[in-house]
Amino acid sequence: MFLVVLLLAMMAFRGTSHHLPAEDQATQSTEVVVAKGKIEPGQPLEKAPVALERRPVNTLPADAITSLESLKNKIAAGPIPAGYPLALALLADPVVVPAVTEKVDEAPPEDPIETLFREIESETVSVPLTFSSNPPKRGARMAVTLSNTRGETIIVVEESWVASSSGREAVLRLDPTKALLLQSARSLGNFGFIEIPVDGPSPYAGKAVNSIEELKERLAGRVVEASAEKKPTTKMKGYAWISGEGLKYGIDQDGQIKVMDGNE
Numbered sequence: 001m002f003l004v005v006l007l008l009a010m011m012a013f014r015g016t017s018h019h020l021p022a023e024d025q026a027t028q029s030t031e032v033v034v035a036k037g038k039i040e041p042g043q044p045l046e047k048a049p050v051a052l053e054r055r056p057v058n059t060l061p062a063d064a065i066t067s068l069e070s071l072k073n074k075i076a077a078g079p080i081p082a083g084y085p086l087a088l089a090l091l092a093d094p095v096v097v098p099a100v101t102e103k104v105d106e107a108p109p110e111d112p113i114e115t116l117f118r119e120i121e122s123e124t125v126s127v128p129l130t131f132s133s134n135p136p137k138r139g140a141r142m143a144v145t146l147s148n149t150r151g152e153t154i155i156v157v158e159e160s161w162v163a164s165s166s167g168r169e170a171v172l173r174l175d176p177t178k179a180l181l182l183q184s185a186r187s188l189g190n191f192g193f194i195e196i197p198v199d200g201p202s203p204y205a206g207k208a209v210n211s212i213e214e215l216k217e218r219l220a221g222r223v224v225e226a227s228a229e230k231k232p233t234t235k236m237k238g239y240a241w242i243s244g245e246g247l248k249y250g251i252d253q254d255g256q257i258k259v260m261d262g263n264e
Contacts, residue, residue: 028057032085033065039080045071063088113139124173127182132190135170138162143204145192148219159202184212
């Protein structure tokens, strides 16, 4: 009987020690940092809408942030919805991207020769020619010549531009009317050239032939006189011829009789 009473007493003691008063974990809470609005990825957390709130411990992640100081120099590693407690896994260090100074490749200065040919392209045409000697290189400016039977140099074109050259051949750019003259003069001999400065007026301005007929006359050694300034013509009232003399006479407004030449 004594043993039964002793066993009951021991069981009662154990049951009492197992049910000692303890704080229910469901009622435990701690202060943590909570997002008060949606936080975007990469947003600096020091300026994010956050606040300290007490939350039940059993609802928090193990690495919950409990101090606003922990947000210093941190950014959101991903989107954080409003009301969500912040945790270490949601924090990231900002990535410092070195300032990249974009190097803009400067366009190389334009070739002045290319600029020149682009400017004269609409006003000139290309003519291939063969010369008696090697012409200058691309971009040169020159007068085109032929020599007559007396060895005199005749200026055919007062200026042209060398678009390309190889050996004794060259492609020239020049005025269309002068290009036609050169085309007509191909069979009259081998062309020569006189290189002239690229700037300023041609030193041979006004000295070139004006037609293929004039060029042929000059090549034959005959001097073609420059057309003199025309004298003012007198208006005639009438004309008369005397048989056997072969002369033409004119009567002017004043009644004066003048001998007419063949051009009047």
